[in-house]
Amino acid sequence: MSGGDGTGTFTGTDAVRTERTRILTELLGRVDELADRAVAAIRAEIPAYDAQGPAFHADVREQVLRHYRNKLAAFLEEREVTVDDIAFTRRASMRRARAGFALADYINAYRVGQQVFWDAIVERAGGTDVGNVAALSLASALMRYIDFVSTHAANTYVEYQRQAAAEVARESRDLLETLLAGALPAGGPQLATAHAHGLGPDPRAPLVVVAAVLVGPDAGPGRDAATGADAWHEAGTAIGHLVVNGRRPLTVLRDSEIVAVAALGPGGDPGRLCDRLQEVRDRLLGEGVALAVGVSTVVPGMADVPRAHREARTALEFLPEEGGVAALPRMRPFEYLALRADGTARRLVDPSVAGLLAEDRARGGVLTATIRAFAAADLNLRAAAERLQIHHNTAQYRLRRVQERTGRNPRHIADLVDLLVAIALQDAAPRRTNPARKDWSP
Missing domain, CATH: 3.30.70.270 (Reverse transcriptase/Diguanylate cyclase domain)
Known part of the structure; x- marks a missing residue:
């Protein structure tokens, strides 16, 4: 028999065929016991399945039973397994996807069930030469069945996830548009x-x-x-x-x-x-x-x-x-205002202050850093020097130099504010990489 979709090709002598029929018939008589064994193995190996309740485990057992009976009937009749034979897997796949199980866990549960089935075949072969050959003659058919069914189940699972994701995206988009329109979700x-x-x-x-x-x-x-x-x-x-x-x-x-x-x-x-x-x-x-x-x-x-x-x-x-x-x-509000400042605000900065700050930035910004540290230290020069890890006299010299170049005395609040505003505007100036302060928003 050839099995392009499901079971492959059965070969062997009459003795092998008779032994194969014996193995499959005995398994069919013990199929309920096999299903119980499979559910126990699945629960032992997959925590997500074990954590579910009795109703879920009963559903898993029913799926295992249907697969086992499906395979045994096809193997005994030496016929192909068709899509109609496994139609029941579609609903099971959707139930697992809807319940939030990972696809890997779902496929792994199917693999464990098939391993239990194969172990039962080997066990029933009895260790005789003809029994072992009969068991091996079923291996190809079983592998084809596993591939056939798992592919269809995975496709259904992914299809459901894709549809569910599209539904969630649609509901999220509708909610966002409602909120951006200034309305609240009514229900x-x-x-x-x-x-x-x-x-x-x-x-x-x-x-x-x-x-x-x-x-x-x-x-x-x-x-x-x-x-x-x-x-x-x-x-x-x-x-x-x-x-x-x-x-x-x-x-x-x-x-x-x-x-x-x-x-x-x-x-x-x-x-x-x-x-x-x-x-x-x-x-x-x-x-x-x-x-x-x-x-x-x-x-x-x-x-x-x-x-x-x-x-x-x-x-x-x-x-x-x-x-x-x-x-x-x-x-800080100060930083925000500086970033939002227009050309007029920058033109209001005294040219002597702007010139000194530009020159200082090109030389490493030590004067700018001293002004900031002095302000952060609440006009305490020694504290500012410690913050900068420089000598008190060096800090004093730098502030005096600022006053000489700009006419602004950093010890006076009004002058210090002018200097800090000019520094903030310089920091917020359009960068060379974005000269037009490009608006990234749509």
Whole structure:
């Protein structure tokens, strides 16, 4: 018999065929016992299966029984196994996928069941020469059956996962669009999706919004479409898999940006999320995927998602061409104002101050560092010198030099503020890699 789909070819003398029939008939008479043995072996080897309840184990036993009876009938009749014969595996595959089992565990459970079946064949062969030959004549048929069934089962499993993922993505996208429109989920799938991501039931629970875009060779009109799509999905998956307050953020690939809404939970501290985003960005960069990531301030609930989204997109403007992470929760108002300053603000800086700072930066920035340390030490020069690990007289000389060149005395609050503002504006000036302060947001 040939078995292009299922069982292969049976060969042998009449004695071998008679022995093979004996083995299969005896197994058919003990098929319930074999199924019990298989379930026990599966539970012993796969913790995810063992952790389930009696109803699940009964379902597994029923599947094992149907497979065993299927194989035994096909082998006894020396016929091919068809797709119709194994149609019952489709529903079982979908049940396992719906229950959240890993595909590897599902296929492993099937493998364990088949190993029990093969061990039973060898056991019933009895160790005689003709029995061993009869058992070996079944090996090819069994391997073909395993390959045939596991392929169909895995395809069904993956198909269900793909459909489920598409449904989740659709519900997530619908929820995000509702929130960005300034509305709240009223109920049904959107509300359930919100709760699954920690957004609710308290509508004023603190959250942040993250906006990310690809930069570098994977972004822009010249990118390879397939490579760019792969990088895009990899970045979206990485952000979506972050865990904040025990939940993953609501993450959607929207137009040319990735948008994530992360519920912060009690206390509303965004620091850990910012750390994780930086780790994700650095890891992706090591894999050749460059991201620009903007993080909004903490807002009190879903009603403020539109404002937070605008903030996150604004933060993207602060990044250079190679991207990075711009997190508003980690910025002081002074820094934010400097980054948002226009050309007029820079023209208001006294040319003598701007000239000194530019010259100092080219020489290593020691005067700028001294001004900052002096301000951080609350105008205590000795403390500033210790912070810089220089002699007190050296620090004093540097401040005197600043005063001589600019006419601003750092010991006077008004003059010190002028100097600090000029330094902040210099730090926030468009970098050479992003001269036009390119807006990465869509």
